[in-house]
Amino acid sequence: MQPEPALIIEESPNNLVTAKDAQLDITLDQLKKLVSPRALTGENMLLNMGPQHPSTHGVLRLLLELDGETVINCIPDIGFLHTGIEKTLESKTYTQGIPLLDRTDYLAPLINNLAFCGAIEKLMEVEVPIRAQYIRVILAELTRMNSHLVWLATHALDIGAMSMFLYCMREREMLLDVFECVSGARMMSSYFRPGGLWRDVPSTFEPLVRKVLEVFPGRIAEYEKLLKENPLWKERTVGIGVISAADAINYGMTGPCLRGSGVNYDVRKAMPYSSYDHFEFDVPLGTNGDVYDRYRCRVEEFNQSLRIIKQALDKLPAGPFVTDDRKVAPPPKHEIGYSMESLIHHFKLWTEGFRAPEGEVYFAVESGKGEYGILLSSDGSSRPRRVHIRSASFSSLQTLPQLSKGCLIADIVAVAGSIDIVLGEVDR
């Protein structure tokens, strides 16, 4: 008869438990709810993965319960990148808050700006000039491509396709050049303002975007040649991390993860904002909801983004780039010289900021990861009472325990990569 295995978990003096291969920062009672009894006796292994693991895409920590190489339980631990952005926003004026939003989903900063400005515009009932809306669409789609490029680069690198990383990062430079030309910053661009844009786009903007439109289709075909029918790639992705449509909706998954399961929900189509209804594009859908289908959805979105950018650039109208509502947007600099009223508006906007009416609005946009929403609560002053950031990654990451249950430890890397998380917007 085998002797009864001893409890390998020890309680430390501060009531937190430690196991042989994992430092845990939870109490024994909490741990018992999360893992199976076999883990407590040492028959299953508790293994720590992250927060410094390169395949967890940032500072994500996973506590794994393993039986051999099979994952029994996966417990994500987040918060390592929590910087209190929501709290800080409460002490800033609306305009001052915009650069902070860049730091949430740092791979798609302009889409975050668009959500925040859109929420303010909805609350203040501000009309955005059509030229500004089209430029916003072009830049948002370039940002989506930027987000997908970094995703494809790191996801393929995780699975072992090293060259994809180099190719995608090479193409990303072209997009960063566009952001630099409009805003002066490559990554933290903060270019959108409530009511429009910071300034009009420079003359170098259109040639740079035309170059993107010219070069990208060939490069995407190159990626397709490398991965689409690659047997090694398919071996690692087809049938892995499957989630059904009903489960994905119940988990609040959005974006390519939800569309990979065949649910046609894209905020750009469902509730068009910033003139997205002026452009023709398709929403790529998957069928199986596995890692491969999510990959297909994102790569197809490259082509759709290029389509939108081409239409917007061809139709780009002339006109003002920011609203003429002086309560929200500052007057042109030259007006300050001769107009007393403009001087007052300028002074009020840069000292106190504008006051928003009391109330709550929710404004959502489609970011690279899914639905990125801003819940804005105003108390009537020039600073928000509360800004809540509804990030797609926060909801999608919750599916990881279900997706990885029963798969091999190496597949966790593929699954975590395929739901495309950015820890900046998970932890905020």
Added chain:
Amino acid sequence: MSDLINIPDGLVSKTDVFRGEVTLNVTRENVIALLTHLRDEQKFDMLTDETCVDYHPREPRFGILYQLYSVSRNTRVRVKMMLSEHDAVAPSATGLWKNANWMEREVYDLFGIHYEGHPDMRRILLPNDYVGHPLRKEIPVAVEENQFSFNRERVDAGKIYVTE
């Protein structure tokens, strides 16, 4: 827009429409019944967001906001429940939507609101030994000072600069 949502009498205390968004105000006793009705009868199958707003110094002070979306109807609705500071306990919606789990943990972590019936009520963003709930309005925005030789004592004493 509000006529699309037919609610049985007595569940909702007040319906607000602001900027085209419908908000259903509900008491704590009725919130789970209302959410179940919205999910099962009205096809609001996705919990987009669940969060808290601190209306200090108003009393009751905390507003729990549920942002629901219906994929088939393409409609949003918001459910709002007010909670008093002295009785900040809410029923958990984890039985209805799985992603309520982390969202409620976040509200607990940042606002100190307890959820009854939640399977795993612990902090999520902040470390386990953190004291207090920082998104409450009485907690000021503070900065941690860098320690140099001239301010060594002050930083060691744990004094913080408060902005605003």
